[in-house]
Amino acid sequence: MSTQIQYIPRMVPEINDYFGTEDMSFSPTESFMNALPRRISVQPLESKTKPFSKGDIKILLLENINHQAVISFREQGYQVESYMDALPESVLLEKIRDVHAIGIRSKTVLSSSVLQHAKNLMVIGCYCIGTNQVDLEYAANMGVAVFNSPFSNSRSVAELALANIISLARQLPDKSLQLRGGNWNNSSRHCYEVRGKTVGIIGYGHIGSQLSILAEAMGMSVIYYDILNIMPIGKAKQVPTLDELLRESDFVTLHVPETPDTKNLISSPQIAAMKKGSYILNTSRGSVLETKAVVDGLKSGKLFGAALDVFPNEPRFNRSNVFNDDLNKWTSELINLPNVILTPHIGGATMEAQSVTGLEVSEAIANFITQGSSLESVNFPEVSLRQTNFDDNALRILFVHRNIPGVLRKVNDILSRHNIEKQYSDSNGDIAYVITDISDVTQSDVHAIYNELDKTSERITVRLIY
Ligand SMILES: NC(=O)c1ccc[n+]([C@@H]2O[C@H](COP(=O)([O-])OP(=O)(O)OC[C@H]3O[C@@H](n4cnc5c(N)ncnc54)[C@H](O)[C@@H]3O)[C@@H](O)[C@H]2O)c1
Numbered sequence: 001m002s003t004q005i006q007y008i009p010r011m012v013p014e015i016n017d018y019f020g021t022e023d024m025s026f027s028p029t030e031s032f033m034n035a036l037p038r039r040i041s042v043q044p045l046e047s048k049t050k051p052f053s054k055g056d057i058k059i060l061l062l063e064n065i066n067h068q069a070v071i072s073f074r075e076q077g078y079q080v081e082s083y084m085d086a087l088p089e090s091v092l093l094e095k096i097r098d099v100h101a102i103g104i105r106s107k108t109v110l111s112s113s114v115l116q117h118a119k120n121l122m123v124i125g126c127y128c129i130g131t132n133q134v135d136l137e138y139a140a141n142m143g144v145a146v147f148n149s150p151f152s153n154s155r156s157v158a159e160l161a162l163a164n165i166i167s168l169a170r171q172l173p174d175k176s177l178q179l180r181g182g183n184w185n186n187s188s189r190h191c192y193e194v195r196g197k198t199v200g201i202i203g204y205g206h207i208g209s210q211l212s213i214l215a216e217a218m219g220m221s222v223i224y225y226d227i228l229n230i231m232p233i234g235k236a237k238q239v240p241t242l243d244e245l246l247r248e249s250d251f252v253t254l255h256v257p258e259t260p261d262t263k264n265l266i267s268s269p270q271i272a273a274m275k276k277g278s279y280i281l282n283t284s285r286g287s288v289l290e291t292k293a294v295v296d297g298l299k300s301g302k303l304f305g306a307a308l309d310v311f312p313n314e315p316r317f318n319r320s321n322v323f324n325d326d327l328n329k330w331t332s333e334l335i336n337l338p339n340v341i342l343t344p345h346i347g348g349a350t351m352e353a354q355s356v357t358g359l360e361v362s363e364a365i366a367n368f369i370t371q372g373s374s375l376e377s378v379n380f381p382e383v384s385l386r387q388t389n390f391d392d393n394a395l396r397i398l399f400v401h402r403n404i405p406g407v408l409r410k411v412n413d414i415l416s417r418h419n420i421e422k423q424y425s426d427s428n429g430d431i432a433y434v435i436t437d438i439s440d441v442t443q444s445d446v447h448a449i450y451n452e453l454d455k456t457s458e459r460i461t462v463r464l465i466y
């Protein structure tokens with residue numbers, strides 16, 4: 001008989017309640033954080049235009065997004081509703097209906113069937129690296145820009161991968177578990193140094209290349225496989241085929257995104273190609289590694305250990321008794337195997353990474369709302385216009401449209417009674433985006449311009465900032 005779990009969304013406590021909670025750490029993190037070079041400014045660009053009352057803009061933040069984001073949005077005057085967890089779909093459908101911006105991490109799936117309920121949505125912020133949880137194309141076709149934080153947690157993931165490499169080599173999880181059970185076993189059987197061993201990195205992007213540096217510093221040899229030709233760091237060597245990497249590595253570690261090409265990238269044939277007594281690590285996405293093949297590899301003795309931070313199915317909420325066979329059918333087999341490290345998707349879960357991510361994505365969201373800037377969006381044409389000498393009679397027009405010939409001419413015909421101060425347009429596949437600043441606009445011009453642009457058959461969205 002299945003049990004129905006009643007879910008009551010847990011709101012994030014008010015900001016002052018954060019201090020003194022277990023999540024808060026002041027030392028040594030605080031001094032480190034203050035010394036971090038800041039690529040981003042804490043305050044978003046001050047808009048000289050008057051878009052609307054920010055108090056009318058509703059921002060929904062899910063999955064316990066860092067309190068810096070909540071503080072920053074509230075200080076700017078936005079309405080913010082913030083929840084500890086991902087919402088069950090029925091609640092999400094209700095909540096997403098009238099929000100203008102939503103911030104998520106990896107557990108909230110924004111599929112087309114969810115997004116079609118979002119009537120006011122302008123922008124999605126993924127407070128993480130991965131964006132596979134969002135239907136990016138559908139969002140772009142709605143005129144909704146999606147932003148992520150492309151490298152703020154790369155170091156955290158790379159450090160976890162290195163820690164797992166050493167832990168697997170020394171059988172740390174099992175030794176610790178045995179001693180907790182009263183069992184003293186200081187045998188060196190199958191315990192190794194990592195120095196001189198080879199780590200094979202699949203996906204030499206932000207995380208893979210960080211790990212490369214850390215692993216070399218430990219005296220390891222690094223080889224990597226990537227679909228792109230990427231310049232090696234240090235003495236690392238790119239290998240031409242996945243097969244070569246699998247054959248030569250003592251530790252194989254996955255750092256590719258979830259794409260149709262990476263689904264089950266490592267499965268039984270790839271594990272068969274690995275060295276006997278090697279180890280596999282996955283901190284990328286659960287879909288990239290066929291976990292049943294890992295279970296079989298561990299059982300047969302082909303693999304000496306595995307460290308998995310991500311799984312094909314992951315719980316949406318932090319709860320007890322959820323990591324079981326109902327979630328993934330091989331779970332009980334996996335948890336009973338020796339030398340296996342299982343972590344609940346914590347690669348990027350550090351105070352440092354969450355704080356930087358919180359600021360970076362919030363800044364992108366705010367700049368899209370107040371300026372229309374889509375720089376570094378993952379699904380949108382990248383357009384941004386500098387604002388200079390804006391006076392009370394200036395108007396900024398943000399027009400997202402189908403990417404077909406003749407649209408810019410139509411737009412400029414509509415605007416022809418005004419001086420175009422600045423204009424910038426870009427396209428990305430079927431979508432194009434043009435930002436135009438015009439001057440000498442009266443209140444009735446604003447309405448006329450809006451109505452005319454709104455009627456154009458190629459329009460996806462039109463937004464005016466004045
Ligand atoms: N466990 C966590 O908490 C955590 C945290 C951050 C990121 N991630 C995951 O890690 C992934 C990688 O992050 P990143 O910042 O290094 O990404 P990245 O985009 O910087 O690097 C990914 C690399 O993979 C390569 N690649 C893509 N498809 C490939 C294929 N089929 N074969 C070989 N190489 C391929 C790309 O060319 C790129 O160099 C993210 O997409 C995300 O899913 C997990």
Ligand SMILES: O=C(O)CC[C@@H](O)C(=O)O
Pocket residue numbers: 105106107127128129130131153347348
């Ligand atoms: O914070 C998360 O939920 C996901 C982190 C990680 O998987 C990422 O893609 O950045």
